[in-house]
Amino acid sequence: MVARSQRERLLDAAFDVVAEKGYGATTIADLTREAGISRTTFYEMFEDKEACFLAAYDSAVDVFVRRIAAAFEAEEGWPQRVRAGLRVLLESLAKEPRFARLALVDVGSAGPAAQRRYRAGLQRMTPFFDEGRDFAPDGRRLPANVSRMAIGAVVGLVSDEIEAGRADLLPDLLPDVLFATLVPYLGPAAAAKEVGRG
C-alpha cells in the first residue's frame, strides 16, 4: 500500500516537474524532492529518469483514454459518439494546459522511446475512429489507413492550438476537429451536416 502511493506520488511529480522545467533539464534529484522519496526508493522503482517519465506518461494517457471512452460509450450513433468523445478530449486538455503541452507537443523532444509511447497513445484512439468505417455507407472501400489519418488530423489541429498558446480555447475547436474526423468517412456534405446539428 505504501509502495503504491510512493509510486503514484513519483509519477505525479514526474509530470509536474517535466511540465515545469522541460524534460532535458529535469534531474532525478528534482523528482525525488518533489515526490518526497529517497534516491534509493527511486532506483528500486525505476532504472532511470526516462523510465519514470514514460511510466508517468502512460498512466496519464490511460486516464485520458478512459474519460474519452466513457463519453463515447454514453451516446448512440457514431457521429454523436465521436462528438461526445472529442468534446471531452478538448475540455480535458483545456483544463490542464500544462499536461496538454507536455503530452502533445513537448513529448517529441524527450527522445525516441517517448516518441514511440506517444504514437502508441494515439493508436489507442483507433477503436473510436474505426467505428466510422461500419457507419459509412460503403466503408470497405475506404483506404486502409483512414483511421490513422483521421487521428493525425485531430491531433494536428489540437497541437497547433496548444503551440499557439491557445490551449484554454480548445473547446471552440470542436466544429473543426469534428469535421476533420467525419469527412474521410462520410464526405464533406454529410460531415458538414453533422457538424451543423450542434
Added chain:
Amino acid sequence: MPSASPDSSASAPPPKDIGGLLEQERLPAGREALLEPPVAHSQRERLLVAMAKNAADKGYGATTIADICTAAGVSRATFYELFKDKEDCFHAAMELSLADAMGIIVAAYSPDKPWATMVRDATAGFLELLASRPTFARMALIEAPASGGRSFELYASGKRVLQSLLERGRDDPVEEEAIPSSVSRAALSAAESLIVGQILSGNTARLPELLPDIVYITTVPYLGQEEALRQSREAERRQAVADR
C-alpha cells in the same frame, strides 16, 4: 504540427505561382542538395552530413558536437570556425536538404495541371524522396519539428508552402457545402502523421506505398468521396504501372 500563425494563409491569399510562395516563406528552391551524397567533399559538407546522420540515429537532443566532429573527421576548432553552435549546424543541414524537397514540389507544380493531379504528383515525388533519403526523412519530419528554434521555423515554413498548395482546392470545390478553413491543415497533419508513423516503425523505404491513402485524405474534403476514391485508385494504378 504547430506553426506560429496557422491561419496566415487564410488571411493573406497565397501567391498563385510556386516561386512566389517559396519567396514568401524565404525558402530556397532547386538548389542541389548535399545530404547522403556518394562523397562529401568539403569539411563543411562532411559536418552537415554527420550532423544529419547523428540526429537521425540518436536524436538531435542527444547529439553532441564531439559526435559530429568525430563522424566527420574534422577538428572542434574547425567546427567553430564554420558554425556558431550545434543548432546553427543543424539549421544549415536542414536548410540544404529542404531545398531538395521544395525542388520536387516545384517540379510537380504547373498552373495548367488539374489541382488533384498536382497534389498526386507532388505527394508521389515527396514520398520517393523521403524513401530514398532516410536520414533526411528523420531529420525533417521527426527531429526538426521537435527541436524548437530556427530549425522548427524552417519545418513550419515548408509546411505552410504545402498548405497553400492544398488551399487551391478551395478555388473550385465540386460540392458546395461550407467547409471549415482548417481543412487543409487537418489534411496535411493527417498525411504527416501517417508518414511519421511509417518512419518510426522502420518502414521508410516503403513510404511510396502510402500514395493512394494520402491522395484520398488530401482531396476528399474538396472533391467529395466518389471523386477522391477515383483519384486514389488512379494513383494506385499509375504506381502499379511504374513498378512493373
